[in-house]
Each structure stands twice: as C-alpha cells, then as structure tokens.
Amino acid sequence: MAKVKYEVENQIGTITIDSPPVNALEKQVLEELSVIVNDIAEDVNVVIITGAGNKAFVAGADIKDFPTLTAETGVELVKKGQQIFQQIADLEQPVIAAIDGFALGGGLELALACDFRIATSRSQFGLPEVKLGILPGYGGTQRLPRLIGSGKAKQLIFSGEFLSAEEAYKVGIVEEVTENSALDEARKWAEKISKRGPLAVRAAKKAVNEGLDQSVEEGLHTEATYFGTLCETEDKNEGVAAFFEKREPNFTRK
Known part of the structure; x- marks a missing residue:
C-alpha cells in the first residue's frame, strides 16, 4: 500500500505523506516520494507537500534503521535522503510545505527543502539528532543556517531543542502561522501563484x-x-x- 499520495487539481499538485503514526521517513516513503517528484508534470504550476493525520507533518527518519549503521552505510543513508530532498528543492515549480504537528529531524529538513512554509499554531519544529548522538543528515546543517543565520541555526542544532510555531515564525523558519488548516492556507497561496505567469x-x-x-x-x-x-x-x-x-x-x- 502506497505511503505517499499525489493528486493534481487546478494545476496544483499535492503530495501527502501518509505513514502512520507519525509519517516517519522510512525507506518506502523516501522511494515513493522520489518517484512522485521525478514524475511531476510540466503543466503543474505549484506543488504542496503535507502530512496526513493530525499528529505530525513528518516526525523524522526511521530510527529503527540506526542501530546497525556503520560509517559506510550511514553515508549511504543520508546521501539518499539528501538526493531526494534536493530533487524537491530543484523542482522548477514553487513548493510549499503545509505543516500541522511535529516537523522534527528529517521532517524539518524536508520542509527546509521547500520554497516556503505555512504551519498551524500547534506545530513544533526541531532538529533533535544530537540527542541520538548523530547530526542532521538530510540537509539541516546546510539549509537551516542559510535560512535563519548560522548563530540561531547552531543554537538549535547543538541543543536539539524544539521551537513552537510562533518561535519558528519569529526566527524565519516558517513564513506564516495559522489557526486554521495549514493545507487550506497553502492552497490559497498556491492558487494565487498559479494565476501568475x-x-x-x-x-x-x-x-x-x-x-x-x-x-x-x-x-x-x-x-x-x-x-x-x-x-x-x-x-x-x-x-x-x-x-x-x-x-x-x-x-x-x-
């Protein structure tokens, strides 16, 4: 059963990661995401990425893979994720992240690969990898400093602490916080952009x-x-x- 879904309506493509309970970036999810992104049609004007359910946008990588990792397999693991997220960043179309719930680790890194981010007020953000004795490996150490500056990025990466949606807005991780549906707000922006050249x-x-x-x-x-x-x-x-x-x-x- 597919864990990543894709639909197009009015030239707006919506990618939904649906891997309960927290939409973890397990191998199947990453592979399906890569295929979908690679096949996005030319006539799609804007792409939205969101997570199913009301608990998490994406709560991170699948930690079940971590105990057996070696130097070699660790590099392979993160390079695969980096490559897929770069596919998203390199899309010709604007990509909007619609975030509701946790966006942690690889989930935040996925959001950072998008062009801008809209979140519900109850969402939380963080790169907690150092708590597991590793570091963000899907682009977090590179994209976050470029987005919010090296000092604040280092503070968040080194501590692994979480930010509320309002705090994430203040430091520039998200561009909009809503009390309504993040997906509905993302669609409003997508519709505006889709009408432009x-x-x-x-x-x-x-x-x-x-x-x-x-x-x-x-x-x-x-x-x-x-x-x-x-x-x-x-x-x-x-x-x-x-x-x-x-x-x-x-x-x-x-």
Whole structure:
C-alpha cells in the first residue's frame, strides 16, 4: 500500500505523506516520494507537500534503521535522503510545505527543502539528532543556517531543542502561522501563484536560488539574463496586453 499520495487539481499538485503514526521517513516513503517528484508534470504550476493525520507533518527518519549503521552505510543513508530532498528543492515549480504537528529531524529538513512554509499554531519544529548522538543528515546543517543565520541555526542544532510555531515564525523558519488548516492556507497561496505567469515564476525561483550562491554583481547578471529570456515569450506579451486591456491574462507557458 502506497505511503505517499499525489493528486493534481487546478494545476496544483499535492503530495501527502501518509505513514502512520507519525509519517516517519522510512525507506518506502523516501522511494515513493522520489518517484512522485521525478514524475511531476510540466503543466503543474505549484506543488504542496503535507502530512496526513493530525499528529505530525513528518516526525523524522526511521530510527529503527540506526542501530546497525556503520560509517559506510550511514553515508549511504543520508546521501539518499539528501538526493531526494534536493530533487524537491530543484523542482522548477514553487513548493510549499503545509505543516500541522511535529516537523522534527528529517521532517524539518524536508520542509527546509521547500520554497516556503505555512504551519498551524500547534506545530513544533526541531532538529533533535544530537540527542541520538548523530547530526542532521538530510540537509539541516546546510539549509537551516542559510535560512535563519548560522548563530540561531547552531543554537538549535547543538541543543536539539524544539521551537513552537510562533518561535519558528519569529526566527524565519516558517513564513506564516495559522489557526486554521495549514493545507487550506497553502492552497490559497498556491492558487494565487498559479494565476501568475508560470514561466516568470519559474525563472524568478531560479534567479533567487542561483543568486544566493553568487555575489550581488553576479546575481544581478543572472536576474537580467532571465528577464531578457522572458521578454521573448508569448506569456510576456499576453501579460502586458491583459494589463492594458484590464482583464485576467491567459498564460500558455510559451
């Protein structure tokens, strides 16, 4: 029985991790997630990742695998997870994490691989791997410092302490906290983004992501290059025409 589900509605794809009781990132979950992400169709404009149930978004890796790990198998384990999470980060489409409940260890690392995060007020966040005598291995030591700064990231990684949703919002781990359904709020954002020029949104994602690893001067060149590329698209012409004609644009990804 599948533990990761995928559905598309109105050009918005929703990936749901459904592995009770806490949606742990066991081998089957990671493999199914990789296949789904790899097969996301071109006509999907936005992707949402969420967890089933009301206990956890994803509570982390499957600790049952840990007792027999060696140096070699440990590297293999985390590189597999890193590769899958990088697939998510590298998607052309924007990816939104809709978090309700625990987002711990690999669960937080999965959320960090998304473009932005929306959480319910009861959610909790943390990288508690040091409590097990290991470190975050699915990208936590790299993505969290880039998102919130090295000092705060080190404090959280070294201590393994949890943050409330409000605390996670204050330090910049999540972009929005809601008293309502995180998935409903994520869908609202996905619907807004889906109405924008899909080629423009994807180019903007590339410009931001590439620019983070460049100097400002290099990043400005990257931005200008993508801008120029968009200027030769039919979608640019349609967007401008719709603006002057005071109507909604009909983008065709051309």
